[in-house]
Amino acid sequence: MLYRMKQFFNGIFAQGAEGEEVELLREALPEEEMRLFFQMNKADQRHALNVLKTAQSLLQDAGIGQQNVIQAEEARKLLVRCCLLHDVGRGYEMGPVRKSLAVLLDSLFPNWAREYDRNDAAGYLGKILYRYYKHAAIGSEMLRKQGLTEEAKIVALHHQEGFSGLDEQQKVILLVLKQADNLN
Ligand SMILES: [Fe+2]
Ligand SMILES: [Fe+2]
Helix, strand or coil, X not given: CHHHHHHHHHHHCCCCCCCHHHHHHHHHCCHHHHHHHHHCCHHHHHHHHHHHHHHHHHHHCHHHCCCCCCCCHHHHHHHHHHHHHCCHHHCCCCCHHHHHHHHHHHHHXXXXXXXXXXXXXXXXXXXXXXXXXXXXXXXXXXXXXXXXXXXXXXXXXXXXXXXXXXXHHHHHHHHHHHHHHHCC
């Protein structure tokens, strides 16, 4: 509960990318994907940047034993893009208030909430729940359309068990992404 409250207030006061972070984004993301990043709500932009920071420090932690697999420059860049873009499917409107409402409905009325999750045109709650439950699939499709097929495969699974269709390197990237996401 305390964690959720902290998350809510962090979200309300979140600043989008600034200063050096904008440079980092420019280096990491092609133009179209930069646009996707900035289409996110400021709270989600901040969340994505925090996930990236955490993922990078997880990689430095020899304890997780994943460094060897992600040593190649390309793999590291893929991890960076996955961290920055993993929640693009939430869309601009999914700010901290809507997100908290979705979390609340999911914990109080899980069956109803799952059933009420429909599509963007399903009214206020229907849309919130749709974006909450389906953002991984929506984001994955957005990335696939931009030609980012590896990122699309990884992002699709970031709230699921399993590694369906991923190679060894992509599996490790997904693991690091999920771990970093859970810590933020
Ligand atoms: Fe997510
Ligand atoms: Fe996330």
